Amino acid sequence: MTVETATIFQRIPDGFLRISTNVMKQDGSRAVGTYIPNTSPVIQTVLQGKTYFGRAFVVNDYYLTAYEPIYINGEIQGILYVGVKEKDYTALKEIFNKKVYYSRGYPFIINKEGDFVIHPTLEGSNVSNSTFFKQIVAAGGHGKSRYLWPEDDSGEWKWQYFTYFEPFDSYICVSLYEDEIFKQLNEVKISILLGFIISAILFIIGIYLIMRPVSGFINRIQRIISNMSKGKIVDKIEVERKDELGSIVTSLNTLIEGINNTTQFSKEIGSGNLESEFVPMSDEDVLGNSLLDMRNNLQLAKDEEEKRKKEDMERSWATTGLAKFGDLLRENNDNIDEFAYNIISNLVKYMDANQGGIFFINDENKDDVHIELKGAYAFDRKKFMEKRIEWGEGLVGQSILESETIFMTDIPDEYINITSGLGDANPSSLLIVPLKLNDEVYGAIELAAFKPFEKFQIEFVEKIGESIASTLSSVKVNIRTAQLLHQSQQQAEEMKAQEEEMRQNMEELTATQEQMRIKESELESVLGAVDNSIGTFEMDLSGTITKANENFRSFIQREKNEVIGQKHNTFLDKEEFKLANYNQMIEGLSNGVPFDQQSKYSTPTGSIWLYESFTPIQDASGSYSKALALVIDINESKVLEISLKQQSEELQAQEEEMRQNLEELEAT
Numbered sequence: 001m002t003v004e005t006a007t008i009f010q011r012i013p014d015g016f017l018r019i020s021t022n023v024m025k026q027d028g029s030r031a032v033g034t035y036i037p038n039t040s041p042v043i044q045t046v047l048q049g050k051t052y053f054g055r056a057f058v059v060n061d062y063y064l065t066a067y068e069p070i071y072i073n074g075e076i077q078g079i080l081y082v083g084v085k086e087k088d089y090t091a092l093k094e095i096f097n098k099k100v101y102y103s104r105g106y107p108f109i110i111n112k113e114g115d116f117v118i119h120p121t122l123e124g125s126n127v128s129n130s131t132f133f134k135q136i137v138a139a140g141g142h143g144k145s146r147y148l149w150p151e152d153d154s155g156e157w158k159w160q161y162f163t164y165f166e167p168f169d170s171y172i173c174v175s176l177y178e179d180e181i182f183k184q185l186n187e188v189k190i191s192i193l194l195g196f197i198i199s200a201i202l203f204i205i206g207i208y209l210i211m212r213p214v215s216g217f218i219n220r221i222q223r224i225i226s227n228m229s230k231g232k233i234v235d236k237i238e239v240e241r242k243d244e245l246g247s248i249v250t251s252l253n254t255l256i257e258g259i260n261n262t263t264q265f266s267k268e269i270g271s272g273n274l275e276s277e278f279v280p281m282s283d284e285d286v287l288g289n290s291l292l293d294m295r296n297n298l299q300l301a302k303d304e305e306e307k308r309k310k311e312d313m314e315r316s317w318a319t320t321g322l323a324k325f326g327d328l329l330r331e332n333n334d335n336i337d338e339f340a341y342n343i344i345s346n347l348v349k350y351m352d353a354n355q356g357g358i359f360f361i362n363d364e365n366k367d368d369v370h371i372e373l374k375g376a377y378a379f380d381r382k383k384f385m386e387k388r389i390e391w392g393e394g395l396v397g398q399s400i401l402e403s404e405t406i407f408m409t410d411i412p413d414e415y416i417n418i419t420s421g422l423g424d425a426n427p428s429s430l431l432i433v434p435l436k437l438n439d440e441v442y443g444a445i446e447l448a449a450f451k452p453f454e455k456f457q458i459e460f461v462e463k464i465g466e467s468i469a470s471t472l473s474s475v476k477v478n479i480r481t482a483q484l485l486h487q488s489q490q491q492a493e494e495m496k497a498q499e500e501e502m503r504q505n506m507e508e509l510t511a512t513q514e515q516m517r518i519k520e521s522e523l524e525s526v527l528g529a530v531d532n533s534i535g536t537f538e539m540d541l542s543g544t545i546t547k548a549n550e551n552f553r554s555f556i557q558r559e560k561n562e563v564i565g566q567k568h569n570t571f572l573d574k575e576e577f578k579l580a581n582y583n584q585m586i587e588g589l590s591n592g593v594p595f596d597q598q599s600k601y602s603t604p605t606g607s608i609w610l611y612e613s614f615t616p617i618q619d620a621s622g623s624y625s626k627a628l629a630l631v632i633d634i635n636e637s638k639v640l641e642i643s644l645k646q647q648s649e650e651l652q653a654q655e656e657e658m659r660q661n662l663e664e665l666e667a668t
Helices: 041-046 086-098 131-138 178-229 244-270 286-328 336-350 394-402 455-507 510-531 550-556 579-590 635-667
Strands: 005-012 015-021 035-037 052-058 061-072 075-085 106-111 116-118 142-149 156-165 170-177 355-362 370-378 381-383 388-390 406-408 418-420 423-425 429-437 440-449 534-540 545-548 595-603 606-618 624-633
Touching (some): 015 041, 041 061, 156 178, 170 178, 244 286, 286 336, 336 355, 336 440, 336 455, 370 440, 388 394, 394 406, 394 429, 534 550, 550 595, 550 624, 579 624, 606 635
Antiparallel strands (some): 106 116, 142 156, 156 170, 418 423, 595 606
């Protein structure tokens, strides 16, 4: 039948809305805007992902319909409907009425409610309680059954053949009278029996003539199959027959070829050739597919073993390198240049790179912090180069500023050239790793090579960078400590020179000469003690002490809980303390300016003079947040200095008095 109506539905919360249709309402307009509610059997079927077929009332008439779900992004968002009006059953009825089986048999259509839709005499009547309809329902709508019709003493036995036709939501049936069927069958039986006898005679003659040449051919096939059952390798059979035997031999040849291919494939696997190609005889080829699975599993195991070996090699390489560079980092710690060259030259070789450089941050001048190239190495030679990079400039400056590793394989032209005996060329990979420890960056390593660096090599250089930063931090502390000690020694020597000058002046004073020698000896003892009695403490830039060692606490005769958290200036002698000078020192430390001073501290038993050297310390953001003070006990020398100064002043006063007395004597 030809489709008369079609509609596209869109899903809405209450059901499915008609958005495009050629179904007309009674007023002649299209039925757009009407919808089928979610409670409809049609909607419930479609929402299960199924197509609904059946008789349905559409707007104002009954139709034979089909509703198919429309999917958008995997979800049902619409329905496509097609249908034909029930009036087209007239044409179908004419076709059914023309059909006659035997002399009285006929077809009919009955719906699921037991109503005859098409029937020669009972159309429109309901027979849902009849035996034959119950048989149709019990059989699931498909099959055949024997029944009595009419269901009374006048009834005759009939056979019905039926099937459910989903587009009509009805059963199409053919009803035949049993006596007509058996009458025809008896005639057929006699014809079949005569035909069978004649065929049997002809068959026996034909078999005899055919089997003689075929028998030998079958025996040959049997021998080949017997050899195959014993595991022997056999050759294919050459055959030109196109009959059933030829077809059997063709299948047998396919089997022989498959077994031979399987055997060869097994040998290849056994010899370790896991790259050998093999195609199973079919998807049901258990042996062939099992061999393929075995080959794939062996290949997977081989790949896993190679991967494990590679990972073991990488770990061993990294462990050996860490041990090697651990030893190198303990060498030349007192010479930054030798230290830098030793590290970069060995790192370039170990990384199989072509050239490299190591950069350190130069922050000796807080007003001119920049990055310096401390060591360069290329093609097994030391490179004597000087390079200054401003803070945050270039890739090296960017790596240090952001404290992040930079790895590039697409290197800009002219950024870096690798020069060898073959000429100049751009490297294919560039690695820049910051030297950082506890979020503080001390410099960077730059490596260039013609081949890309592996991930494990990059991780190795990052670990080496941490070790270099740790060593560099210690070296800087050692250098600063040495500078402070040298400064302390210079001050001690200056004090000795001053004392010598004073001693020479005091030699003129006979009365105090012996005392001066004794004091000088005491002063030398004091200076020796100074070298072995350095105290330290840390304070923030508000002047609050956050750390203090035992020497410092012993100097000012305080316990730890009496010092930590207290303002530094609260321990200074009130008479000697100058607030303006102290604030100037704090401001200078905040700007990164070191400060040295001699301070008089109050103690529970009196007072003590200490020499203090303050060094500002940066935090992770680069701001100065605290200061480290190195403290030396200079009390005895300071007291001696004050005493000598007082004695000198007294002697000068006595000398002035004696001079005046002499002038008076001369005047008289």
